[in-house]
Amino acid sequence: MRCFPFCKLPGRVMGIRLLRFTSVVIIVLLLVAGALTALLPTIKDDKLPNSRREPKTQSQSALDSFTLIMQTYNRTDLLLKLLNHYQAIPHLHKIIVVWNNIGEKTPEEMWNSLGPHPVPVVFKVQTVNRMRNRLQNFPDLETKAVLMMDDDTLVSAHDLAFAFSVWQQFPEHIVGFVPRKHISTPSGVYSYGSFELQNPGFGNGDQYSMVLIGAAFFHRGYLEDFQQQPEAVYALIDETQNCDDIAMNFLVAKHTGKPSGVFVKPVDIRNLEKDTNSGYSGMWHRAEHLLQRSYCVNKLVNIYDGMPLKYSNIMISQFGFPNYANHKNKM
């Protein structure tokens, strides 16, 4: 009887015969399984050109993840609340907290005692309380993308995941949730504002010429570029403790020759400043805040010898989210 390859096995014991039989059955099953896999249909690659969600590890590709940079002053309670939220955002690589509470201990001990955490957090202790501290070219940055958030702003994970995918398609732009504009006036003096100001007058509807960096993604290269700006820019930001975001929009617009920002309409964005116990309510409540920003626009035009900001009216939303039929029309 044919028994190769089993003839070589010692065959004299009843147990061995059973072993032979079992081995044959197993081998036949494996061959059948192998044949079946060969019959499976080929899965065509029709995946998103964007990065898919990958497990958060330190080795995550520099293009597939981003670093959150959050500057904080006198609102540590809000900071900790927000850290619990942002630490769990998809595609987050690391958090950098820019600690503007000069002379005060960071909450690093508490943070560590409440670990483990999904991502590492680095507390960068500052020596002077400056608005532009957050625009340093931090060596801790390992990703191409930066997400910059104010320490009183909560944006949902859904919005952030979508906006990050949009940034990946527009990496040279500031992709964010807060659009603003400048307008020209007949006197040639510019003014700064939002949609309550008149439309710039290019066809229907409104335009924006800036996207604020307090809730936006941008390329880390712009932090490097920011270190190369004229001294007068730093002096202006330090003098006003304001306008670092306007300066960044000038920088990006000059670099690209296009509108600096791409506006993504947020579904869920919240300002938590009323929730703070510190009583501190943020720079934008200062009486002179908006006047300062108009002032900054005109100063920056002088410094850069021209107005580089360009208008856009592109508003991006997520197709089929949150409402799966949010694009339905009556046709």
Added chain:
Amino acid sequence: MRCFPFCKLPGRVMGIRLLRFTSVVIIVLLLVAGALTALLPTIKDDKLPNSRREPKTQSQSALDSFTLIMQTYNRTDLLLKLLNHYQAIPHLHKIIVVWNNIGEKTPEEMWNSLGPHPVPVVFKVQTVNRMRNRLQNFPDLETKAVLMMDDDTLVSAHDLAFAFSVWQQFPEHIVGFVPRKHISTPSGVYSYGSFELQNPGFGNGDQYSMVLIGAAFFHRGYLEDFQQQPEAVYALIDETQNCDDIAMNFLVAKHTGKPSGVFVKPVDIRNLEKDTNSGYSGMWHRAEHLLQRSYCVNKLVNIYDGMPLKYSNIMISQFGFPNYANHKNKM
């Protein structure tokens, strides 16, 4: 007395003295005016990077305007209604009517008798009633951009002006108002549909992988490319009298390696087919229409030996239009 350059003039008559005086006054005024213009502030260029509205002339730049291509069959009443609308769209250069009413006179005489018109219309008489007639590389095309519209679809001028500006920022894509998708199934067979189908499953929300050309802008180069496709593609379109738009999306996706379309959410899009006197209600009412489209997707995958379509979830709307505060959030 100093009188140069007037000393040379004959000075003896009283009238000449007056003439001298007047000339001096005029010259002084001109000099003052010249000095004033030098003091005017420089107007910085902060205009839209996109084309501005220009008067409609034949010499309009090939990039600043588009050509409407509208194929028509058995709905001349709708065609004429739509021509009155579309002839007045901003940035329109010319209209090409693809006349699929074989053996029937075009309404050219009536059109001419009701002139003048804002733009020229060319009636391209066809010899066979084919769906793909509209995808010829018409020599009448002088613009880079084509707007293709079905002969029962009305899109507002506002939507079209905005979508054209979006196309100018995404010239290699089909920029339009009707998104569709394919989905993969475990069997490997694809199916075609809209948002009523399950989401493709890449994160939150839905995705689209096609933008239908019956209401969209695209680059005329794709009409040239379409002439170079495998015979089997033409055979498929002729066999089904359908799917020319799916084929175009395959073509564009293959060419770019990116999602073929960019979806612009229309504010005002209307299907007028109920308004026709012809009783003809359009191909998509045929019982087999949607099944054919799924069939076409799978056939095209065979013909092109792969699935080139890619998903996108970008939905573009116009900032501040129609509602100037349409991006306002509760923050």
